[in-house]
Amino acid sequence: MTPPPAPPATTPPKRRTPAARQRVAGLWAAALLALLPPAVLGGLGWRLLDQELDASAAALAADLARLRSEVPAADWPALARQRLAGDDVAGRLASVADTDGALVATSTASPDWPTRSAAAALHGGGALVLTRSMRGPLALGALLWLSAAGALLLWRRAPPADRTASGAATRADAAVPALRTLIESFHDGILLYGDDGLVRDCNSAASRLLGLPAEQILGQPLARWVDLAHGATTVGKVESQAHRGSPTRPFPCELAIARVPHPGHDLWSATLRDLTERNLAERQLQQLANFDPLTGLPNRALFRDRLRLAIARAGRSGQPMALMFLDLDRFKNVNDSLGHDAGDRLLQQVAARLGAALRGSDTVGRSDLEQSFTVARLGGDEFTIVAESLRSADDALRIAERIQQALQQPVLVGKHEIVVSTSIGITVYPDDPSPPDDLLRHADQAMYRAKELGRDQVQFYSVELNEQAQRRLQLEGELRHALERGEFELAWQPKADIQSGHISGAEVLLRWQRAGQSVATPDVFIRVLEETGLIMPVGRWVLEQAARQIVAWRRAGLPWLRVAVNLSARQLRQGDLVRTVSEVLETSGLPSAQLELELTESMLMGGEQHQRLLHRLSALGVQLAIDDFGTGWSSLSYLKRFNVDTLKIDRSFVRDTPHDPEDNAIATAVIALARSLKLRVVAEGVETPEQRRFLLDNGCDEFQGWLLSRPLSARAFEAWWRQQLLLASGAEVEHATLP
Ligand SMILES: Nc1nc2c(ncn2[C@@H]2O[C@H](COP(=O)(O)OP(=O)(O)OP(=O)(O)O)[C@@H](O)[C@H]2O)c(=O)[nH]1
Structure with a gap:
């Protein structure tokens, strides 16, 4: 099974949602509740031991004072040491000082850390200091604390339904209709299915997407409509294909599979998103970016790409390629006299004529080479053609003449018959070994020359033409x-x-x-x-x-x-x-x-x-x-x-x-x-x-x-x-x- 995609390595800092804040507050409350008993018990134990130590010190001090009053002063230190070695001092460190502060006796025990000391004055002078280890209550407190923390952790990890048997279950029950409404409101189709691939449940969007009522979907294998090429239980998101209606018609979709934990056995959810509109919009964008909306021909941007590719192919194959620049003659007159719409329709017909003339082009009459043409509209009444796999510049001339003939037939725009002519400039690669933009400029210069010579002409680019264009710029x-x-x-x-x-x-x-x-x-x-x-x-x-x-x-x-x-x-x-x-x-x-x-x-x-x-x-x-x-x-x-x-x-x-x-x-x-x-x-x-x-x-x-x-x-x-x-x-x- 493919694990769900890993989260990104670095995640931006997030603001907590109210639900998250509530969860954190709950955690704190639970932690306080859990830690309170061990804290209280530990504190109490500590306090009791403290009191017992004070009491022991007082009793021992009284005992030692009485002993000192009963025996000669010289015997007292030995008797005191004996007393300190007794059972009731066991495990504690006791030191007895005389009236002048000199150490009289001390026990041999050395209690473990942490320790707590209690001092008591000896009646008739002197003092006793009794010290004992507090490790016992501390260890008990730690143990209690650990058990509480462990219990808390286990509680947090358990599924909600198990935490509090009655309260949580009631809330879940209340959430079911709300959840249903939520799922129904999704625009994406959601289908629940089991390990056997049979659909258990679906929302209305799924039914709409598949073009069938829910009763015809439930109990049926999901694979009937959704292409689960990556396996029915592969968690993750893929672009796939779904089928709607019966007989089924395919449509592109985005398919997301997720595991749904379920008591007894897990279920799977398939979320279907129809990509038809998105793909259409993408295609339209692509079309707008690369094609001229009026004629449907490639626009300047796409043409430049195609020209680059054509140059590369010509370089590899060694077969010349011609770039032709066409500009209709006196097109403004058509706009001015018949209106812009008529001008538009004329441009559309010219585009269609160019395509037809080139498709039916037998000008070169060769079967060994696959001739290909790219026609584009650069804007206004300007068109360009890339003709590939030519034998020589003569082929380009014949293609240009064919285009002129095709355009010479009157074009019917509304009620008007219009005869258009065009001026064509040609440059041939690799005779003109210039980069794409220069090739285009050179073909344009040749076209310009054709206009100067009276229009309705074909002109080839030459170095002299370039010089002439330079002179014009200077002019x-x-x-x-x-x-x-x-x-x-x-x-x-x-x-x-x-x-x-x-x-x-x-x-x-x-x-x-x-x-x-x-x-x-x-x-x-x-x-x-x-x-x-x-x-x-x-x-x-x-x-x-x-x-x-x-x-x-x-x-x-x-x-x-x-x-x-x-x-x-x-x-x-x-x-x-x-x-x-x-x-x-x-x-x-x-x-x-x-x-x-x-x-x-x-x-x-x-x-x-x-x-x-x-x-x-x-x-x-x-x-x-x-x-x-x-x-x-x-x-x-x-x-x-x-x-x-x-x-x-x-x-x-x-x-x-x-x-x-x-x-x-x-x-x-x-x-x-x-x-x-x-x-x-x-x-x-x-x-x-x-x-x-x-x-x-x-x-x-x-x-x-x-x-x-x-x-x-x-x-x-x-x-x-x-x-x-x-x-x-x-x-x-x-x-x-x-x-
Ligand atoms: N109908 C229409 N006209 C356009 C469009 N784009 C540009 N034009 C017009 O096309 C005309 C192009 O004119 P030119 O090529 O400069 O001049 P021309 O009248 O063809 O004369 P020559 O080229 O010198 O023979 C201009 O009047 C533009 O306003 C368009 O999309 N539709």
Whole structure:
């Protein structure tokens, strides 16, 4: 039989419970009661011997005094010694002193310790000292004390029922119903069984757990429901399995067996605790900690573990492993236009598609190797895939292409069919022998490059890419100080009426210069500004600069000029753009009609929120233009919904006019659309007189591009503009001043 588990080696100090305190008080009372009789008896015996010694001493002293008076003085010492050797002095030490204190006689006995002495004066002078041993009563007292203590100990060890036959039995009888209630209140099932394994008793929790009424349990072997793999009488706690109902269904349980002392023969108790819920909760916790709740895919934490293991396996087998980083293209638009829920459902479908594409992957077409894939969602619209047991990087490319194909099929989200594309970055181990976190970073860099190249692309990581990423980091650091260092400038690109050539406005373009040299091209640094959020302060600066300059020119006698400022999606989403614009207008004194804000088509897809924002902006009197028209999500309904004033034909459609029939068709269609919606239409990137002629013939209102002028610094623009004004109207140059 296995003994119950030993208590821990050191136990923390405990506060006594009231029951324990009562037990200790009982023990003390019992000890006092037990020790009182021997103490009293011992004390009494001591006292009696003491009195007897005093009496003996007095009698002996009287006897010796009489003897001294009866015999001559010379004989007295001998007679006294004789007397002290007599029977009544036996075992005692007696000394007799004369009147002058000289020792007359002494007995020969030497009594055992402890001793007690009594002194008595001799009539006519002198004294007697009688000493006797007190060992007898002391030994008796000790004996009595030991017997009492022994009896007490035996009493304490005896089972309660045996201690006091009548009183304790009465209390136990009273406790039985209370005990029953207590056992019934347990959530755990308790079953009592004998050495034969048959159940004698059980509580209702046991009956509930086993799914049977008590009458069908009592008298039956416990082993029918409980897996007593460790033996029916093994005291202790184990995780086991129990079965409920009939036919039985197994469930996990914790089983605790204990011996129950019982007169005649011992019983055993089996305490059953259902672990189903606990195991479920543990599994849920595990799931939450390691899996993405939206898609059910491994999350970042689990993915990192799997990646580490995959690297180790690739190291052992020598078969390359690819890590792919996927980011959906322009996923924000889906959230913005169809709502976050639709975005969620799209992500779920993408996860399912990835799984299906990889399960059915015959891209490598090999039977000798067991290819395996781990797909994870890192967050947002980012997914990762580890593809193991590859032959080469080509295999990874084929897998990536297969994924792209799988995602290209339209996804049905509610009533909407959505086509998503994804940009994929790949790094291959051991060609890239980096640790796990660096591999992930490298795949991310490659993905980023795929985005830069126009999205819907696959890119492999390379050392150059890493260098590029380092440069980008450096760029980010420098951009953070560019504004305060005054490194930004505005370039002014004029717009003109396509027929008269009169200057109708200008678009301001942001430039980043240091010591007269361009630090980075706008497409590079503006993207970084947007990603880092620096676009917010820089965007405000652009608005302020542009407004201030126009007002300054007006003060300098030039006519009002409508200035177009490009907005970024982030400016629209974050911050209070309406307040920024109205503050800029107010502090600069620029009439709102002279400010035009240029947006891209995709920025109009932000649903009602953007619609409200744009309405508030146009309520300020500001003009709204759609930039690069035709390149984005060309849903025409927004043109009606938002108070758009101008469409700008993207330069890509202008470049090959009038020679390319398709571009001609697009350009004329945009012009026709704008006219029918009563919008002004501006052509971008006009470089040749033929292009201008073609656009003019088809009804375009304004144009901009190198044919008119390249973007100029404010000073150069002013000079050029003055010249244009002179050329256009000679003496008609307006010299009006501010009202
Ligand atoms: N519906 C949904 N959207 C999410 C979730 N997590 C993050 N997002 C959004 O996903 C978008 C991710 O956008 P990005 O990848 O930065 O940008 P994008 O629009 O995909 O554009 P590119 O990646 O540059 O092509 C952000 O708008 C997040 O707010 C999510 O669990 N559910």
